[in-house]
Amino acid sequence: MMKINRFFRNLLPAQTKGKSNQPRRRLFWHRFPSLNLPRIRLPELRPLELPRFRLPELPPLELKLPSLSQPFANLFFLIEDRQGFFILLNWLGYILVLASALDYFLIIYPPKLTNPEWELQAIKSLVSNSWFFLLGLILVFLPTRIYIRRLEVNFLIFLRSLTLCLGIFYILLIPLGVINTYRINTDTFAEISSEKIERQQQLDRLENAVRTQQIDPNQLQRVGEALGLQENPNSENIKRALIQEIEAQKQQVQERATKQKEERFRKLFRQSVRTHFGALLISVFLIRLWWETHWVKALKEQPTDTW
Template identity: 30%
Template sequence: MTKSHSDKFVSSVQDFAFSQEGSTMILRCLGYGLLVLALFDVVEMFVPPNFMNPAWEFQTIGALVERVPVPLIGLAFVFYGEMNFRKRWEFPVLKVLSWLALVMGVIYILSIPLGVINAARLQRQSSTQINVLSKQQINRAEQVKKQIDLATPEQIDNLLKRQGRSLELEPEKLKQRLLGEVSQAKQKIKSQAKATESSRGLNLLKKAVKWNLGAVVAGILCINIWKGTDWARMN
């Protein structure tokens, strides 16, 4: 290889190294920025905290899972290139971030049983609320039925007149029709309660499955990042 060719080769290698350094610095800056933005999200989620509230805990776990791509991408960008082109202040930061990845992984894994428990508690609460509301509506229907049973033909006629209606049927037939409408209303209340409970239960189940599986994936990825950055903890 002639001297001119050797110089050109060295120059091209230097140019490539400089271009790699610039690209690496851009990725790392982007990674640090994404981690800061992820920190803002976490602070917003936990302020104010409402621990022991199953709805808050369930939604918070879901929010952490939904937002996990941002810190994962941020960590990948920050650790890109390992120890090449690093500034002095980055060495302790990398060590902290490596251990933070492990902490994140453990938190996501531990959140799975909590998510299952909270989903079950929310399902019971929802069922209780629906049952209480439907019982209240059925009790009101029962009261209306008793009033109709005890009403005299004159009272029914007066009631219709106050509503601006006329007595189109015989009082006894009208009473039976009204009682039938009350019975239909009770059946409708029960069917609507069952449909609402089923719909809410399905939505809750879908969220629980999605967020718990997401927590598994997030936990594994974070732990793998920790395992793959042992070089950062050695410095």
């Protein structure tokens, strides 16, 4: 341990208090000889000059948007090629027409021409399922294309003639529906009247049996208990109460039959008016569409090289 302290004491300078006449010891790294390294002179480098590029000045981007104070301002909107979009509309029209034709076939097949209820229901279904068909016709006859094929022109001519036939067909459905409505109403009234008569005949037979005492006393006793009468089965009070109940039942049967007739007639009349009014509107629209598509016939008469 003492040797180590002596070694560091020789290396480090001694710390003295105040001034001392003894010369200061040299630091240990001063004891090593200095190294004389050769001087290397680098050549002077010329400054690097980069070419100056001048970027073109871009005009400021100006976006004119409608201000909040003018939310309905008009914006410039232009599509160079509109034919693709209008062709899609025509295809959608053909799809709607074909789907409606399939619906019409399923409505009228199998036919039951002697059944007034089936005929009236078929007319109602033809009217209610015709709105997509009319929309398809509008899209098919949309005159927005520049070029059209000859085959499609022939199909449009056929479809135009079919439109006129359907307009006449819907007009003819109106008197047929009125006749079927009358027949259904007559059959309904006859059915309700027959049920009323049958019920009244049953009550009349029961009243006659009570008056002539042709009912078993045990049955009269049960009827009396049902009416709340605790008397002798042969008592006149039970018979009188039973006859009054029969008369009340007759009155209820008459009122019920009248009410059923009124409800059936009101429901049938409402359905018939709505169906026939819809058929009239459809027929008018189809005839007007046939008249407005006269350009199809004129297109057929043009030479082929102008298409």
